[in-house]
Amino acid sequence: MAATEWGTLYTIIFLALLGSFAISWPVFASVTMRPIEKKIRADKLDNLSQWDGPGWRVVWYAWAIFLPICWCNNAKDPILNPVNVKKYASKKDWWLAAWFFISGYGMLLTGLFYEFVFKSFL
Numbered sequence: 001m002a003a004t005e006w007g008t009l010y011t012i013i014f015l016a017l018l019g020s021f022a023i024s025w026p027v028f029a030s031v032t033m034r035p036i037e038k039k040i041r042a043d044k045l046d047n048l049s050q051w052d053g054p055g056w057r058v059v060w061y062a063w064a065i066f067l068p069i070c071w072c073n074n075a076k077d078p079i080l081n082p083v084n085v086k087k088y089a090s091k092k093d094w095w096l097a098a099w100f101f102i103s104g105y106g107m108l109l110t111g112l113f114y115e116f117v118f119k120s121f122l
Contacts, residue, residue, distance in 0.1 A: 003121075006118065007114070007118070010110060010113075010114040010118060011114075013110050014107060014110045014111050014114065017103050017104075017106045017107035017110060018107050020099070020103035020107075021100070021103040021104045021107050024096070024099045024100040024103050024104075025055070025058060025100065025104075027096065027100075028058060028061070028062060028096045028097065028099070028100040029055075029058045031092075031093075031096060032061065032065070032089070032092075032093040032096050032097065033057065033058055033061045035088075036061065036085060036088045036089060036093070039088045040084060040085075040088065045081075045084055057080075058100070059104075060079060060080045061080070061085060061097070062097040062100045062101050062104075063082075063101070064077075064080055064081075064082035064085040064086065065082075065085060065086065065089045065093055065094055065097035066094065066097040066098050066100075066101045067082075067101075069082060069083060069086075
């Protein structure tokens with residue numbers, strides 16, 4: 001394949017992931033995040049309303065649900081305790097978090113790879 005064909009392929013992959021990410025964001029926020037927040041507030045574990053950047057709460061929830069409890073996703077997180085969030089999450093929520101997480105980070109990594117690795121070989 002010629003370099004321009006590879007560039008076109010990366011562009012198509014990036015745009016497909018961008019579209020998927022743009023759809024998964026509001027779907028995950030409304031189908032998963034809001035119901036879990038209501039359950040957390042009902043159980044008086046609410047420290048969520050004290051923070052939210054421009055939609056970053058959605059990313060934090062996807063991170064908490066999708067990733068296993070580990071060094072980068074642990075109960076010592078001062079913003080959102082993933083152990084509490086996982087208690088309220090269903091298998092459907094995990095799949096929606098996976099869709100959001102993979103499409104978002106896939107888009108980011110595809111764009112960075114294209115810009116900083118692929119273009120350097122042209």
